[in-house]
Amino acid sequence: MGEETTKEEEEEFEPKIVGFTCNWCTYAAADLAGTSRKKYPPNSRIIRLMCSARLDPMFVLKALLNGADGVFFSGCHPGECHYIKGNFYARRRIAAIRTILKQLGLDNRFKSYWISASEGEKFANTMKGLAEEIKELGPSPLRGKVL
Amino acid sequence: MKGVERKSGDLEGLFKGLLDKKAVDCLILPHRVGNNVAHMMVTDKEKIESPVPAIFAPSFSVNAANVVKGWTIGEKIGIVAKPCEIRAAIELIKLKQMDKESALLISVDCSGAFTNQDYADHAEEIGDWVDSAKVEELKGKGIAIREACEICDKRLADVGDIGIVRRDGDNVTVVGITDMGVEALSAIEDISLEDKDIDRSEETEKIVAEAKKKKEALPEISSVEALEEFLRDCIVCKNCRDMCPVCYCKECFFDQPLGNPVGGDLLNIAELRGAIAVPANQLMYHLTRVYHVSTTCVGCGACEDACPKDIPLTRLYPVIAEKVQEIFEYVPGKDVEEPLPFTVYEEEELEDKLR
Numbered sequence: 001m002g003e004e005t006t007k008e009e010e011e012e013f014e015p016k017i018v019g020f021t022c023n024w025c026t027y028a029a030a031d032l033a034g035t036s037r038k039k040y041p042p043n044s045r046i047i048r049l050m051c052s053a054r055l056d057p058m059f060v061l062k063a064l065l066n067g068a069d070g071v072f073f074s075g076c077h078p079g080e081c082h083y084i085k086g087n088f089y090a091r092r093r094i095a096a097i098r099t100i101l102k103q104l105g106l107d108n109r110f111k112s113y114w115i116s117a118s119e120g121e122k123f124a125n126t127m128k129g130l131a132e133e134i135k136e137l138g139p140s141p142l143r144g145k146v147l
Numbered sequence: 148m149k150g151v152e153r154k155s156g157d158l159e160g161l162f163k164g165l166l167d168k169k170a171v172d173c174l175i176l177p178h179r180v181g182n183n184v185a186h187m188m189v190t191d192k193e194k195i196e197s198p199v200p201a202i203f204a205p206s207f208s209v210n211a212a213n214v215v216k217g218w219t220i221g222e223k224i225g226i227v228a229k230p231c232e233i234r235a236a237i238e239l240i241k242l243k244q245m246d247k248e249s250a251l252l253i254s255v256d257c258s259g260a261f262t263n264q265d266y267a268d269h270a271e272e273i274g275d276w277v278d279s280a281k282v283e284e285l286k287g288k289g290i291a292i293r294e295a296c297e298i299c300d301k302r303l304a305d306v307g308d309i310g311i312v313r314r315d316g317d318n319v320t321v322v323g324i325t326d327m328g329v330e331a332l333s334a335i336e337d338i339s340l341e342d343k344d345i346d347r348s349e350e351t352e353k354i355v356a357e358a359k360k361k362k363e364a365l366p367e368i369s370s371v372e373a374l375e376e377f378l379r380d381c382i383v384c385k386n387c388r389d390m391c392p393v394c395y396c397k398e399c400f401f402d403q404p405l406g407n408p409v410g411g412d413l414l415n416i417a418e419l420r421g422a423i424a425v426p427a428n429q430l431m432y433h434l435t436r437v438y439h440v441s442t443t444c445v446g447c448g449a450c451e452d453a454c455p456k457d458i459p460l461t462r463l464y465p466v467i468a469e470k471v472q473e474i475f476e477y478v479p480g481k482d483v484e485e486p487l488p489f490t491v492y493e494e495e496e497l498e499d500k501l502r
Contacts, residue, residue, distance in 0.1 A: 058400070061434050066420075079494060088492035092475070095500040096441055096489075099471045100434070104371045112501045141371055146422045147430055 015069035015134040017044040020059060022052050022087075025076035025116045032120030040127035043134070044072070051083050052076065052090035057097035060110055064101075067143040070134035074113040074126070087114075108137060149329050150322035150343035155276065155313070159199050161321060162227070163192040164335030171225035171251050171331070175211050177201045182270040183263055186211055188224075202227055202255050203276040203313070206266035207293060210449040212236040212392040218245045225251040226307075229260065231299065231447035233307040234480020235392035238443045241487050244395050251331055252307030258282055259296035262452060276313070279357075295448025295461040298365065300358035303347055306480060312345065320345065365462055377463065378433060380456040383426040387450035387460055388436060393443040393479075401432050437467050442488045443479050444468035474500055 021027045027048045033040065049055060052075030063071045073094060081087040094112050101107040111130060115123050153161070165171050166189070173190045176199070184206040189195055211228040212235035218224060226236055233254040239245045258277055260266075266273060269290050277285065282292055291297075304310035308328030312320045322343055323329030333340055368374050385401060388394045400406040408416055408427055417423045446465030454460055472479065474497065475488035 057438050058431075058435055061431060061438070065431050065434075085492070088494065089489065091497055091501065092489055092492055095474055095497040096471045097438055098500055099474055100437055100441065100467055103369065103467050103470060104374055105369065106371055146424050 013135060013139060015043050015131060015137075015139070016067070017070040017072060017130065017134060018063040018068045019044045019046045019071070020049055020055050020073045021046055021115075022054075022075035022082070023048055023050050024082035025080070026074035026113070026123065028117035029074075029115045029119050029123040032117065033124040034120075036120050038121055038124035040124040041131040043070075043131045044127055051086040052081065053083070053086035055090055055093065057093050060097055060101075064106060064109065064140065065142055065147055067140060067145075068109075069137070069140045069143065070109050070111070070130065072111045072113065072130055074115045074123075077114040077116055080116060109134065109140060148322050148324070148343050148345060149332070149340040150312075150320050150345070151332065151338050151340055153319045153321055155203060155317040155319050156199075158202070158311070158319065158321075159195060159197045160337060161335065162195050162199065162225075164338070165225055165251070165331060166190070166192040166195075168334040168336075170223075170334050172222040174225040174227060175214060176227050177204060182267040184208065184266065186214065186228075188214070201275070202311070204266070205258065205260045205273060205277050205292065206263055207260035207296075207448065207452065208263050209390065210235055210392040210447050212239055213390060213449070215239070215250070216244055216392065216395055217397075218249065221246075221249055223249050223251060225253060227253045227255060227311075229257040229447075230254045230301055230304060230306050231257075231445050231480075232392070234301070234445040235447060237306065237480040237483050238393050238445065239395065240483055241485075242393070242395055242443070247483060251309070251327065253309040253311065253328075254304040254307040255311045256304045256313040257296075257302045259292035259299070259302065261290065261292055265290055278313075293448050293451070293461075294365070294459060295446055295451060295465065298358050298362040298461070298465070299446055300355040301478075302354055303351060305347070312347075362466075365466065367466075368463060374433075374463075375430065378429060378458065381429050381433070381458060382456060383429050383432055384455060385432070386453040386455060387464075390449045390453035391436075391440060392447065392449065393440050393445065394436065396439075400435065401428065406432070433463065437464060440464060441468045441471035442475065442477055444472075445479050 055073055060071050075087045078087055098107050101110055113126055173188050175186055175188055177184050178187045178196055179201050184201050184204040185208050211226050211232040215224055233252045236252055240247050258279055259282055304312050308325045310322045310324050314320055323332045332338055368377050444465050448461050450460040450464055477488045
């Protein structure tokens with residue numbers, strides 16, 4: 001990371017966003033967005049989990065500490081979990097980790113959504129909105145740091 | 148509430164009786180070591196020192212609950228300790244590290260503790276017991292209680308099975324809080340329990356108000372840069388984890404190759420990022436620990452005491468943990484029957500905390 005990168009970033013900052021989605025809802029929604037040819041910015045790198053409840057908040061911490069500008073999580077709507085109650089547990093953990101991140105001023109870089117398998121358009125729009133939001137925030141304060 | 152009156156120097160019989168009548172198989176008791184106070188596990192009643200005012204001594208060594216982490220045997224252990232230690236033990240019961248039936252928890256009134264070092268250096272001046280007036284007086288002389296104790300608002304012996312309540316002068320009331328506690332007390336020969344009406348709401352209010360003031364005055368870690376600066380000197384020795392009563396994983400992530408990379412693994416990460424701080428994963432370690440203890444941290448300050456680099460960890464762990472506990476309206480160690488926040492849910496909740 002030298003001056004060059006900084007210059008490039010000034011020209012056009014393209015945020016790197018790490019996303020965690022559940023296999024049954026949001027991942028299918030992303031698929032649907034693709035097959036329905038909805039366009040959305042390519043900033044997000046999606047990691048598929050079998051269920052919301054697989055999201056260990058350590059994943060979020062690790063992504064942020066490794067310089068991700070944004071992290072998002074998305075799963076089935078509460079009450080519609082493929083495994084009945086996985087996202088209820090996930091919701092508590094997400095609320096906890098967001099409370100911790102809020103203390104450090106990082107909560108605006110971790111978003112979570114509920115997007116069902118039929119909501120391909122909502123997925124595309126959410127990704128658009130998220131990329132814009134993170135772009136506005138600028139690079140993560142942890143980016144390029146010796147950590 | 149059922150209880151019995153005693154003098155503070157006259158509690159020996161109580162503990163001897165518990166062992167004698169097999170109410171417990173062993174007792175964790177504070178005892179004197181030179182100028183200082185440490186814990187001992189005693190099975191032979193003759194080994195109980197007389198008198199036993201050491202239980203009130205405002206000195207904090209190890210959190211007694213730490214000693215019984217993983218007490219998976221059937222024998223019953225009695226723990227005589229400060230409320231924070233008892234609350235940690237209750238959390239360990241909920242975390243299935245200890246069986247509820249194999250612990251008799253006896254909490255003792257606390258008005259804040261000094262570090263072992265401060266206590267040993269000023270043992271004569273501090274004595275066996277301090278009340279809030281004495282704490283202020285000593286503070287004027289530059290001998291202050293631990294920061295964790297200053298911001299603690301749960302110092303009264305109202306948790307566990309039995310409470311040892313300090314009254315005016317050297318009067319003490321021993322009360323049975325749970326049925327198990329009452330049963331244990333009534334088994335002791337020379338104790339006849341009477342109904343006690345103990346109203347400590349005024350005292351509680353005062354403590355809560357004072358603690359709140361101290362908490363607000365604490366320097367806040369409000370950004371990730373501030374956290375970096377705060378942890379600048381951390382050498383990732385993980386003492387804070389080992390001494391934390393509620394950090395209980397048998398195999399810590401940060402003792403494994405992924406959490407504690409060495410050799411080629413370390414080099415690979417360095418190559419990937421150009422440069423990394425060593426020892427690796429310092430921020431990750433602390434943030435993970437903050438999350439892991441976020442619902443169960445009782446704010447005992449053992450982490451801060453354990454830090455060889457004198458990082459005031461009380462400003463990190465209990466302070467952030469309290470914010471998480473607030474959203475779940477959970478008070479760790481308050482009630483052994485109350486489920487841990489991460490093990491239950493409500494169908495409609497927390498949506499405003501997610502985005």
